[in-house]
Amino acid sequence: MEEEKTIGSSRVELNENNIENATEETRNVKDKIEDPKVGMMFNSIDDIMKYYTRYGKEKGFAVAKRSSKKGDDGEVRYVTIACNRAGKPRNRSSNPLKLQSESKTDCKAQLRAVLCPDGKWILNAMVLDHNHGLSPSRTRYYKCNRLLEPHAKKRFASNDKADIRMKKNLKSFVVEAGGHENLSFVEKDCRNKLSCLHLREGDVAAMQDFFLKMQVDNSDFFYTMDFNENGRLRNVFWADARSRATFKEFGDVVMFDTTYLVNKYDIPFAHFVGVNHHGQSTLLGCGLISNEDTETFTWLFQTWLKCMFGCPPCAIITDHDKAMKKAIEIVFPKARHRWCLSHIMEKLSKKLRGYKEYESIKICMQNAVYDSLTKGEFEESWGKFVEKYKLESNEWLLGLYDERRRWVPAFVKDMFWAGMSTTKQGESMHAFFDGYINLKTALKQFLDQYELAIAKKVANENNEDFNSFNLCIPCITHYEMEKQFQSAYTIAKFKEFQQELIGNICCNLFSCKKGTVFSEYELREDVSLGERHRPAIFSVYVNEDTNEVNCNCRLFEFRGILCRHQIMVFIHREVYRIPDKYILKRWSKTVIRSHNKVRISYDNWFVKPEAQRYDKMCKDFFEVANLAADSEDRCEKVMAQIQELKREFENEEGVCGRNKPI
Numbered sequence: 290m291e292e293e294k295t296i297g298s299s300r301v302e303l304n305e306n307n308i309e310n311a312t313e314e315t316r317n318v319k320d321k322i323e324d325p326k327v328g329m330m331f332n333s334i335d336d337i338m339k340y341y342t343r344y345g346k347e348k349g350f351a352v353a354k355r356s357s358k359k360g361d362d363g364e365v366r367y368v369t370i371a372c373n374r375a376g377k378p379r380n381r382s383s384n385p386l387k388l389q390s391e392s393k394t395d396c397k398a399q400l401r402a403v404l405c406p407d408g409k410w411i412l413n414a415m416v417l418d419h420n421h422g423l424s425p426s427r428t429r430y431y432k433c434n435r436l437l438e439p440h441a442k443k444r445f446a447s448n449d450k451a452d453i454r455m456k457k458n459l460k461s462f463v464v465e466a467g468g469h470e471n472l473s474f475v476e477k478d479c480r481n482k483l484s485c486l487h488l489r490e491g492d493v494a495a496m497q498d499f500f501l502k503m504q505v506d507n508s509d510f511f512y513t514m515d516f517n518e519n520g521r522l523r524n525v526f527w528a529d530a531r532s533r534a535t536f537k538e539f540g541d542v543v544m545f546d547t548t549y550l551v552n553k554y555d556i557p558f559a560h561f562v563g564v565n566h567h568g569q570s571t572l573l574g575c576g577l578i579s580n581e582d583t584e585t586f587t588w589l590f591q592t593w594l595k596c597m598f599g600c601p602p603c604a605i606i607t608d609h610d611k612a613m614k615k616a617i618e619i620v621f622p623k624a625r626h627r628w629c630l631s632h633i634m635e636k637l638s639k640k641l642r643g644y645k646e647y648e649s650i651k652i653c654m655q656n657a658v659y660d661s662l663t664k665g666e667f668e669e670s671w672g673k674f675v676e677k678y679k680l681e682s683n684e685w686l687l688g689l690y691d692e693r694r695r696w697v698p699a700f701v702k703d704m705f706w707a708g709m710s711t712t713k714q715g716e717s718m719h720a721f722f723d724g725y726i727n728l729k730t731a732l733k734q735f736l737d738q739y740e741l742a743i744a745k746k747v748a749n750e751n752n753e754d755f756n757s758f759n760l761c762i763p764c765i766t767h768y769e770m771e772k773q774f775q776s777a778y779t780i781a782k783f784k785e786f787q788q789e790l791i792g793n794i795c796c797n798l799f800s801c802k803k804g805t806v807f808s809e810y811e812l813r814e815d816v817s818l819g820e821r822h823r824p825a826i827f828s829v830y831v832n833e834d835t836n837e838v839n840c841n842c843r844l845f846e847f848r849g850i851l852c853r854h855q856i857m858v859f860i861h862r863e864v865y866r867i868p869d870k871y872i873l874k875r876w877s878k879t880v881i882r883s884h885n886k887v888r889i890s891y892d893n894w895f896v897k898p899e900a901q902r903y904d905k906m907c908k909d910f911f912e913v914a915n916l917a918a919d920s921e922d923r924c925e926k927v928m929a930q931i932q933e934l935k936r937e938f939e940n941e942e943g944v945c946g947r948n949k950p951i
Contacts, residue, residue, distance in 0.1 A: 321347065322340070322343050322344050322347055324344075324417075325340075325341070325344065325400055325412060325415050325417065326412070327412055327413060327414065327415065328411060328412065329411070329412045330405075330409050330410070330411055331402065331409065331410045331411075331412075332409060332410070333410065334354075334357075334365070334368050334402075334410065336410075337368070337370055337400065337402055337410060337412075338352070338354065338370060341370050341400055345372070346425070347425060348423055348425065349422075349423030349424045349425040349426075350372050350373070350374070350398070350419060350423050351372070351373040351374075351432070352370055352371065352372060352373060353370070353371060353372075353373040353375070354368070354369075354370055355369040355370060355371040355375060355399060355684060356368070356369045356682075356684045356687055356688075357369070358687075358691075359691060364404075365404070366403065366404045367401070367402075367403055367404070368401070368402050368410070369399055369400070369401050369402075370399065370400045370402075371396070371398065371399035371400075372396045372398040372399065372419060373392070374392055374393055374394045374396040374419075374421055375393070375395070375396050375397070375398070375399065376393045376395060377393060377395045377643060378393040378394065378395070378643070394420055394421045395420070396419050396420050396421060397416045397418070397420070398416050398417060398418060398419045399415065399416050400412055400414075400415045401413055401414040401415065486521075486522050486523065486524070486525070486577060486579050488522070488732060489731070489732070491733065492731075492732045492733065493522060495732065495733045495736060496525065496732070496736065499736045499739075500512045500527065503527070503529060507529045507530040507531070507887075509530040509533060509534075509887075510527070510528075510529050510530055511527065511528050511529075511533060511596045512525070512526065512527035512528075513525070513526050513527075513592055515588060515592075523579045524576065524577065524578045524579055524585060524588055524589065525576060525577045525578075526574065526575070526576040526589060526592045526593065526596070527574070527575055527576075528573065528574035528575070528593075528596050528597075529743070530887045531743075531747070531884050531887045532571075532572050532573050532574055533596065533597065533598075534883050534884035534886075534887045535563065535565070535571050535572075535573060535884040536563070536573050536597045536598075536600075537598075537883060537884070538565075538566075538882055538883060538884055539563040539564060539565050539566075539571060539573075539707070539875070540563055540573060540597060540600065540602055541563075541602060541603045541604070541705065541707065541875075542563065542564065542602060542603065542604045542605075542606075542705065542706055542707040542709065543561050543562065543563055543573060543602040543604070543605050543606070544561070544562045544563075544605070544606040544607075544629075544709065545559065545560075545561055545562075545605060545606070545607045545613070546559065546560055546562060546607075546608075546721070547559045547578075547581065547608065557577070557578050557579075557580075557581055558575070558576070558577055558726070558735075559575070559576045559577075559578055559589060560572065560573075560574065560575045560576070560721055560722070561573040561574040561575075561593060562721050563707070564707040564708055564709065565750060566779050566782070566875060566876050566877065566878070566880075566882070567750065567753040567754075567757075567779050567780075567781045567782070568708050568781045568782065569746070569749060569750060569753065570721050570746070571746065571750070572721055572743060572746065573593075573597070574593050574596060574597075575739075576589050576592075576593075577732075581610075581612060582612050583612045583615040583616050583619075585612075586612055586613050586615075586616035586617075587615075587616040587619050587620060589616075590616055590617065590619075590620035590621065591620050594620060594621075601620075601621045601623065601624055602621065602624055603624060603625065603704075603705070604624060604625040604626075604627065604704065604705070604706060605617060605621060605624050605625070605626055605627070606627045606628070606629055606706075606709060607626070607627075607628065607629065608628065608629055608632045609628045609629070609632050609633050609636070609696070614626065625704055626695060627695055627696065627701050627706070628692075628695045628696040629696075630658075630696055630698070633689065633696055634655070634658070636685075637651050637654065638651075640683075640685045640686075641654075641683075641685075644678070646678060649678070650674075650678050650680070653674045653677070653678070654674055656670065656674075657670035657671045657674050658697060658698065659698070661697070661698070661699045662699065662816070662825055662842070663699055663841070664699050664700055666699065667693070667697055667699045667700070671690065671693075675690075701847075702843040702844075702846065702847040703843055703846055703847075704846060704847070705846060705847065705848075705849060706847055706848070707848075707849070707875070708785075708848050708849070721742070721746075722738070722742050724742075725738040725739075725741065725742040726738055753779065753780070753781065754779075754878070754885075756780055757779040757780045757878040758878065760780065761775065762775065762780055762783055762784065762787070765787060765790070765791070766790065768790075768860070768865055769865045769866050770856070770859065770865055770866060770867045771786075771787070771790060773866065773867055773872065774786045774867075774872065777872050777876075777877055777878070777879065778872075778876045778877065778878060779876060779877070779878040780878075782850070782876040785848070785850045786850055786851060789844070789850060789851060789852055789853045789856060790853070790856055792814075792853035793853050793856060793857050793860075795814050795815045795816075795853070796812050796813070796814045796853055796854060796857050797812065797813045797814075798810060798811075798812050798857055798858070798861055799811060799812070799813055804833070805833065806832065806833055806834065807830055807831065807832060807833065808830070808831045808833060809828060809829070809830055809831075810828070810829040810830075810831065810858050810861070811826060811827070811828055811829075812826070812827050812828075812829065812854050812857060812858075813825070813826055813827075814827060814853070814854070827840060827841060827842050827854045828840070828841045829841075829854050829855060829857075829858045831858060831862070836864060836868055837868075837870075838855045838858055838859065839855075840852050840854045840855050842854060845871065849873045849875060849876060851867070851871055855871075886903055913927060914927070
């Protein structure tokens with residue numbers, strides 16, 4: 290049975306039996322923290338957290354930030370900090386004979402504060418009573434009260450470098466402190482704070498050999514190693530020459546994934562992935578990181594940005610993670626950040642399983658997310674869903690709603706995401722190294738598997754390039770627009786256009802409002818929602834001067850493919866040849882991609898005629914450059930001839946067009 294709270298519950302009387310403790314007891318009374326009162330002022334939310342944490346440590350409970358609400362200006366204006374045992378207990382185990390431990394007791398103890406006009410915070414409501422026992426002597430175990438001092442952290446790191454085991458390392462601190470109960474940290478804190486990669490013998494050497502080999506075989510290979518203050522390897526990043534060249538072509542939209550852990554030491558493996566002109570995933574860099582915190586992600590993103598010539602992506606997709614979010618705001622402040630929808634929906638069981646009507650809640654939430662075609666529809670459906678199941682106080686759902694612009698399909702489809710879909714069938718790209726690494730893969734094995742995985746991806750892209758050059762998907766209509774896309778797009782993207790062209794049969798144009806500058810068309814479509822169908826109204830706006838066509842379904846903005854509604858309006862207006870702005874270079878099969886010219890070791894580069902010619906020219910270019918570098922006149926002469934050749938070849942390419950070999 291837990292001990293009852295004792296601090297402040299009795300008066301200390303001095304006599305011959307306790308006079309030795311008088312000084313210590315007096316010090317405790319002096320250091321006693323003031324009880325919370327309505328009207329107390331604080332400079333920030335952090336100050337409120339620090340105060341309530343100290344108060345909880347004295348009284349015998351732990352605290353946690355419960356919820357916060359933003360005003361119309363997006364600034365946080367209300368905050369609730371509660372006992373960490375707030376919330377209803379939930380049984381997340383599917384096996385009734387193997388129930389998991391649960392700390393939640395639906396405790397109501399909390400502080401509520403509101404932001405004042407002068408920027409300070411004032412406590413405006415509170416509940417001080419707890420529905421569970423309090424134990425001041427046990428508060429050291431709560432995470433919010435554990436602290437690893439800098440000197441202790443440095444000593445742990447030094448001992449770890451000397452190969453002193455963690456248990457012996459910790460034992461020395463226990464002896465010095467006079468027992469475990471006098472330590473301000475636990476063993477887990479020590480392991481988390483060492484901030485280095487826990488590699489097995491030979492891993493570092495294998496990594497260095499791998500990097501040296503890649504530098505020899507790959508022109509422009511990039512790698513960097515990050516060491517902590519004790520010289521221990523903390524983080525690693527690398528990108529081969531092909532990945533760097535690929536970024537120039539397909540680095541506008543990037544997915545950052547930390548799905549995999551390499552070897553039994555749980556080293557987080559992170560990689561950056563883009564989408565090529567066939568809709569296939571393509572690697573844009575890899576990293577091994579010691580922690581998954583904001584500081585580490587910031588280092589990784591900054592390193593990747595430097596590797597990619599200082600050009601940030603326009604959009605980035607990550608897991609639902611606060612540390613990643615903060616790092617992206619620091620390194621890519623102008624990039625649009627979206628959360629992976631599947632990662633959020635996979636959390637439904639963990640977050641909501643404790644509710645009696647879980648299955649109904651799950652279906653209702655999925656319908657609100659997936660079936661809402663507009664922002665207004667989502668707002669209405671979400672509101673009804675939350676009200677129906679009385680979920681207004683669920684902090685996870687509150688947080689998701691506040692950040693709905695980062696993950697809800699109706700809110701993210703207003704910009705280009707390169708086909709990284711938000712539909713049920715494929716919310717996110719599959720992990721790039723599927724089938725090549727798993728939780729049991731050792732680092733040495735991974736470095737071998739890396740080249741095999743990349744080689745397979747390159748082979749897949751080359752195969753699709755050949756198919757798009759050699760094969761042709763027949764047109765299903767007589768419209769010239771279909772022939773346009775047939776000749777311009779890769780097979781995969783032409784098929785997507787054809788699906789929209791076929792989708793016309795589900796649409797009906799029923800309204801047209803003509804204007805001198807803009808005209809509005811309304812179409813009714815029988816929309817498929819899984820096994821269900823429902824009618825939906827879409828609006829298409831046409832600029833009469835430029836023939837620009839915009840639809841509120843936003844498919845073109847989101848995927849770069851003309852939607853069926855735009856196609857129907859073009860046909861209705863007898864515009865059978867689509868304006869060039871709707872034919873994206875990104876999906877073109879006729880563009881010569883620069884990354885295909887990069888020398889790499891895993892793609893049989895040396896057997897390709899174009900590769901041999903490329904290397905031959907580069908060798909002579911370097912010799913000419915060496916001869917001309919010492920003279921300004923020679924340099925200008927070389928540059929003039931290069932520019933003349935460049936103009937000549939560009940003119941030839943324009944005449945040859947799509948008949949030029951790929």
